[in-house]
Every structure is written in C-alpha cells, then in structure tokens.
Amino acid sequence: MGVTQQTQKVIVASTEPYSGKSAVLLGLVQRLKQQNLSVAYSKPIGTVWHDEQGGSFARIEDDLRFFVESLNLTEAEVRSPVLFLDPETLAKRLSGEDDINYPQKLKEDLQDIESDIMFVEAPNSLWEGSIFNLSAGKIADTLDAKILLVIPFHDKLLVDSLLTIQQFLGDRLMGVVINKIPPDMIGTAEQQVKPFLEKRGIDVFGMLPADRILRSVNVRELVSRLNADVLCRGDRLDLMVESLTIGAMNVNSALKYFRQRQNMAVVTGGDRTDLQLAALETSTQCLILTGHVAPQEIILNRAEDLEIPILSVDYDTLTTVEIIDQAFDHVRLQEPIKVEVAQELFQKHFDYDRFMQHLS
Template sequence: MKKLVIASIRRSAGKTSIAVGLAKALDKRVGYLKPLGDRLIYREKHLWDYDSALMGKIFSISAPPEEFTIGFHHSKLRYMYNQESLRKKLQQIAEQAGSGKDILLVEAGQDLTYGASVFLDSISLAEHLDCKLVLILSGSDDVIMDDILFLKKYMGIRAEKLLGIIINKVRDIEDFKASYLGSIQATGLEILGIIPYSEELTYFSARFLADSLGAKVIAGETGLNKIIENIFVGLVPVDQAIRDRAFKRENSLLITSGDRVDLVLAAMESDYSAIVLTNNISPPANIINNAGILKIPVLLVSSDSYKTARQIESLEPLLTEADGEKANLLQMLAKNNLNLSKIAGD
C-alpha cells in the first residue's frame, strides 16, 4: 500500500480539495487519515474533524470519522503521548485505515509547522509513516515563488521524503509557466502539477451558510441546496437597491434586517438564492409563507447586517457531502493537471 502525506506551507491551500480530486481521479481503493484535527465539529455525541467526516461520506469509508484522527488539542496530546507512543498510535491507525486499500492519503494540519510540538507536523508524519510528502502551494504568484525558494534554501526537507509540489489555484497558468516555470525547475523540486483557479469552488450552498452562521431556518428548507454566488447587503432604500446592477445578479444572497419587508419582497421577486435576516427580527407570516412556496431559504441571525456580512465574507467555502458537482470538478482538475502516475507510483 502506498502512503502519501498531503501538506501545505500555508493555510487554506486546498489540501482537502486536492485529496478529494486525487482520490476520485486515481480510480483506486483509497483510505484517509487526518491525525491532527483542526476543524472540530460535534455530531452524534462524538467529536469529529470536518474534513475526516467529509472524506468518510464521499468515499463511503465504513470506519467512523473519529478513527481518522488522534486528537485536536495540543495540550491533551502532550498529556496523553510522548513521541514514541504517539508514533505507535499513528502507525496503528494508519494500518487500520489502509487495510484493503491501494493508497492511503494522510492529510496534515493547517500549515507546514502545525503540530510540531506534539510530533504531528507534516514532516514528522512522513517520517513516522515512512512515506512521501506532497506539498500544496497557493496564493499570489509572488507568494508561491517565495515559498518555493524558501523551501529549497532553508527548509532542508530530505529529497527522499519530498515526492514533489502541487501549485494550486493559479489564475493564469500559461502566464505563470512563462514567467516562473524555468526558475522552479532550476530548484530541482519535482512539479507534480499546476491546477488552475476555479471560481465555482468558491461558491457555497444556503445549507452550508446556515450551518456556518448557526442560523435558524424559518422558511424555504427545501431550497437549502441552492448555490450562492453573489451577496447584496440591503442597507439602502428599496428603490435605490433595485436600480443597483449588483442587486440583479444571479444566484444572489440578500443580507438585511428582518423589518426591511420591502427589500425582502424585491429579492423574492428577483429569485434570490437565499435571504439572511439580521437583528433577530422575523418578517410577517405572509413573507415566510411566500418564501416557502418559492423555495427560497430564509435564515434568521441575531447579529446586525454589517457584522453578518463581515462574517460571511470571511467564510472559507468548504466542500460538503452534497457538493457532487464540486467533487466531479475536482476530479477533472486532478485528471487534467496532475501527474497521477508519479503520485500513485505506477
């Protein structure tokens, strides 16, 4: 069985998305681990890592998600394990997760150093499991080049441990290659692929939004799978809002106070994907009934419109088990842009 540690130098580089794309594109029996969880969720009286639960659902892994993760909190891990006992625990869960599989994907923590004090950083994972490391890099072109050159000059990752790098979310691949590919190749680092930026992967569903905000769904539950691409914050008079070109964009979300019935009606007439009502103010019953008929989710939150908009703006659009189209897109991106034979060791 082949084992790979999927890691990144910086946060939000796309490790889980690439793991999903890889697993689907390789057409092999895939196991998954995330030894140090960093996206804690509570479900069915158990603590799970969000990514572990997602991978288990997408790939129908029978083991419960808590078995994919050793722990979440550094202090608890330091109390429970020393370096040797943690190494044995890691090897034990890797053996279980990899049983009957062709390849085991081990997702590291949020960045390259996360978990170093509890021996679960990216490089330690590769050493404990005696496997290769795949590093994901993303960001602006300059950030990517800074990371690559810093990695080569100072990180000192042994060549036998680093399988190669994947450069993710590149907005103009041809321009990037023309400008930087020669410099990257001169470092001697193996380039496993360059994946283009995809706008579709930044969208999220009304259901994901409701869960992320902890919002109460007061209408339109049957429309929670609608996709949100644009956001309009309703702070202006309705006549001014409807003249605004931004108000008329497709697949939009309206954020406004629950007493702005005029704006809510205008959004419903414009077939908005969802509506977030702020200040914990519910609209009249006829508005709720009409939203239900139109299958437009109406979410109620206690914060004001400004704070809610800032909160939504900062959301990372995580993949969900209902995002079948996104998973298929990730598979296509992996097939078209990654050296799958090198990664799989074929």
C-alpha cells in the same frame, strides 16, 4: 504494484488551512481506483469531529467519514486519528502529563496496511502538530514517505514560500499542486510561476483554477454560523450561495446590481421591503434580514412561492457580512456537487502520469 510489495506512502500536506487537500485527495484516489489500484487513507491528527453515543462512546473524524462515504473505502482501508486536537489533549501535552511517542504510535497503526498506496493527510499547515512530533515533515520522516504539497495561489510571491519549504523539506518534497488560481492569474501562473519553480527542482503536478462552486456555502451553514431564525422555506436550506450582496442602496441601483450577480445571499434591513422584493426577483438563494424588523406578509408569501429561504439575524449588517465572509473563506468539501466539480477539475488540471512516474 500489488499487495505483496511494500505499500507506497504519500503525505498530502498544505501551507495553510482550507488549501484544498481534500479536493486533491478526492481526485487522486478516484483516479487510482479507476486503475484498479488499492488505496488507503489516514489522518493522524483529528481536527474536525463530532461525538457519537452508541454502544460505546465514539469520536468520529468528519474528514475520515467523508472520504469513506465519497470513495467507498472499506474499514480496512482507513485509519482513525492517533489523537484529536482538542483543548484537553493540548493542555496535557503542554503540562508534561502526555509523553506518548506519537510517531511510533502512528507507525504501528499503519504497519498492517495492505494497499498499493497509502495517503496520509497532514495537519492544516506544515508546522501544526509539531508539539506532538506529528508535523508534516516529521510524519514523512517517520513513515519514510514523500510529501505532496497543496498551496493556494494568493500572488506570485508564493514562490518565496515554496523555495523556503524546499530548503526545509529537502528530498521529502515530491512536488506541489497550486490551487485556487484566480482566472486573471492563470496565464501568469502557467507562463511565469511554473517554469520558475521547475527550473529550481520543484515539480508542479497540478495548477487548479479557482471555482465559484467550490467556494460556495449552503444556506444551512449560514443559518448555523449566524444563529439565524428561518422565517420560511426551511426545506430549501441546501441551496448553494456563491456570492454576498448588501442591499443598502436605492431600489433602482440595487436591481441593476442584483442582476449582475449569481446565486447570492442578500443582506438587508428588515424594513427594506422594496429591496427585499427586488432581491427575490433576481438570482437570490436566501434573504438575510437584520434590524429585528419582521418582513411584511407580501415578502413571506413571495419567498414561499419562489422557494427562497428568509433568515432573520440578531447581528447588525456589518457583523453579519463579516460572519458570512468568514464562511466563504472556511468552506468544506462536503456537498455532492462540490465533490463532482473537484474531481472534474482534477482530471483536467492534474498531471496524473507524471505523479505516477514519481511514485515509481
């Protein structure tokens, strides 16, 4: 393929938020660039952004900037969203003030792309964006493109969803990547789910196992979500937390439990000095204290020596745990270590040659 031929377009879609589209895109684009193919990227609907005040007021889509920086894409190889999914834009559409033909706008936005392959990242689910006529299926129809679907493995009944999606998308469905497969379900996925789907004409390009690093969240994210005060080692907020532990038992039981975990955040009361010391002597990435009780000096000094951040929160233990659990369920692929792990997983578990045959 060369720039004189028509750019091939692939819509990367998912069934729900945080399914792993970014991980699949990272692996695909890296592999294609290794094959000296030129790649472009577009995200028609901006869902995560921040505003910058420069020479002119600009809104930057975070995923777009992440891909530009991670994959060394040039300005000519990326396209900014045609709209941002903010409350004002949604209100205008609902009230009838906004009658813009967004599919046509997208088509015009991408018509001058001169790359071998163009990846278009669809919204968070197959239905999101329908109000603007920019759902995954509508984007595929507009651009005459195939859809690569990323779906997380919750249980074997994902086949129900995929068979329904196949009926809905028809020939637009290029194939699927099954992501986040729990270790104890790998055999079932490979021996039962994949053959079942392929017998029914649904090509499975990849089966990616769940990974603890990809599900991890850094301490800085926890500080932000918990609105926490950092009592010490604010220079170590990039530490990655892989699990959550509640310190509420006696110290002997806690020590045994703590030693079974890796890279954990420990939530405990500010008055539980015994549990705090036990946590600091195990694989703890941060200590989160509840109850409005300041830790003793011995705890702060030990944490300083071990370079472990201590956070203080205003929430009770139950609320704190709920917020942290939500952080694990909504992690984003931004840290360099996650990019590296995602690309390694892709190389091992994605059938690149089969994907390219479908493109051809």
